[in-house]
Amino acid sequence: MNSVYIHIPFCLAKCGYCGFNSRPLASDNEAGVYCSALMKEIANCKMKNDNLETVYFGGGTPSLLSARQLKDILVRVKDNIGPVGDDCETTIEANPGTVDIYKLSDLREAGFNRLSLGVQSFDPDLLKLMGRRHTAGQALAAFSDARQAGFRNISLDLIFALPGQSLESWQTNLTKALELGPEHISLYSLTYEPETEFTRQKEQGRLTPASEELEEEMYLAAIETMGSAGYAHYEVSNFARKNFRSRHNLNYWQGGDYLGFGAGAHSHLDGKRWSNFKDPDKYIVALEKGESPVEMEETLTRDQRIFEAIFLGLRMVEGIAVGEFEKKWGLAPTKYMPKVWRKLEENYYLEKEGGRVRLNIEGLLLSDTILADFAP
Numbered sequence: 001m002n003s004v005y006i007h008i009p010f011c012l013a014k015c016g017y018c019g020f021n022s023r024p025l026a027s028d029n030e031a032g033v034y035c036s037a038l039m040k041e042i043a044n045c046k047m048k049n050d051n052l053e054t055v056y057f058g059g060g061t062p063s064l065l066s067a068r069q070l071k072d073i074l075v076r077v078k079d080n081i082g083p084v085g086d087d088c089e090t091t092i093e094a095n096p097g098t099v100d101i102y103k104l105s106d107l108r109e110a111g112f113n114r115l116s117l118g119v120q121s122f123d124p125d126l127l128k129l130m131g132r133r134h135t136a137g138q139a140l141a142a143f144s145d146a147r148q149a150g151f152r153n154i155s156l157d158l159i160f161a162l163p164g165q166s167l168e169s170w171q172t173n174l175t176k177a178l179e180l181g182p183e184h185i186s187l188y189s190l191t192y193e194p195e196t197e198f199t200r201q202k203e204q205g206r207l208t209p210a211s212e213e214l215e216e217e218m219y220l221a222a223i224e225t226m227g228s229a230g231y232a233h234y235e236v237s238n239f240a241r242k243n244f245r246s247r248h249n250l251n252y253w254q255g256g257d258y259l260g261f262g263a264g265a266h267s268h269l270d271g272k273r274w275s276n277f278k279d280p281d282k283y284i285v286a287l288e289k290g291e292s293p294v295e296m297e298e299t300l301t302r303d304q305r306i307f308e309a310i311f312l313g314l315r316m317v318e319g320i321a322v323g324e325f326e327k328k329w330g331l332a333p334t335k336y337m338p339k340v341w342r343k344l345e346e347n348y349y350l351e352k353e354g355g356r357v358r359l360n361i362e363g364l365l366l367s368d369t370i371l372a373d374f375a376p
């Protein structure tokens with residue numbers, strides 16, 4: 001276990017498309033009570049690691065907490081789990097409307113060395129449509145403040161295939177993001193998650209999703225634009241400058257172990273997986289009573305582990321190293337569910353080269369759908 005994830009389930013407001021475990025923060029008191037529970041959970045953890053490689057504060061909107069609260073949680077990780085040195089990739093997700101130069105300087109000083117900024121769009125109409133509580137101007141200011149505060153590793157998130165978004169508007173967004181010169185960019189195609197405002201509106205015919213053709217055009221345009229600007233495409237939705245791939249996410253995608261703390265946080269260790277109560281109130285109550293906040297535990301079957309290795313491996317642009325896979329699982333990846341592999345091949349989604357098997361661009365675009373067929 002070389003990675004730690006901390007979940008902060010609060011936001012300023014719920015965005016229309018959001019399917020994450022998050023809800024609007026009711027009060028400062030609620031944040032304080034949640035932090036106390038989180039600190040208890042970390043203190044109770046018996047697993048130690050002197051070689052922590054990544055720590056990631058995600059959400060929700062972690063930057064909604066005060067710098068003091070965030071620092072205290074990070075210190076608790078250092079004291080109870082393992083040292084978080086300069087070479088440990090320590091990320092915090094931030095919403096542009098919740099940070100300023102002072103807060104960012106405090107976070108940098110506390111030990112956070114990577115910032116993931118949820119910009120999503122520079123288009124004011126689209127920001128409004130998504131229900132984001134920040135402006136494009138605040139995103140630009142947050143980026144500049146982060147640089148001034150000493151962040152040398154900044155990632156931006158953008159969303160495409162939004163209702164009403166044109167290819168030109170998407171290109172303009174990409175250009176604006178690139179002008180800032182971030183080290184990492186995540187580009188997500190909008191998905192309609194269950195029980196979100198966007199899905200409700202879609203079902204009621206009040207919102208028209210982008211066509212599949214337009215979504216594909218936007219994805220291809222993004223890959224070309226990012227490539228020309230020197231960003232390596234290394235996972236379906238992720239692009240990075242040299243040496244700035246997200247080490248935390250690479251650990252997930254490569255099937256590594258990690259510990260998660262906070263409401264709904266997942267952990268994975270030696271073929272076992274467990275997750276905490278999703279509901280922050282239940283999570284808090286369990287810890288206040290001195291009970292475990294774990295809601296679900298399972299030991300993964302061999303089939304589940306192979307499925308994850310294939311699903312996550314094929315989402316990486318480099319694909320799966322056949323020899324390594326064979327050594328670990330005792331069979332070539334293409335020997336597991338050969339019918340599904342055949343279907344991928346017949347639809348021209350596969351490339352085999354240099355001892356690796358991977359999806360081509362068309363396959364990456366449809367990866368969520370076509371890889372689900374591997375599920376045991």
Ligand code: SF4
Nearest residue numbers: 011014015018022060
């Ligand atoms: S800020 Fe992020 S986590 Fe919070 S509601 Fe919006 S999309 Fe969801």
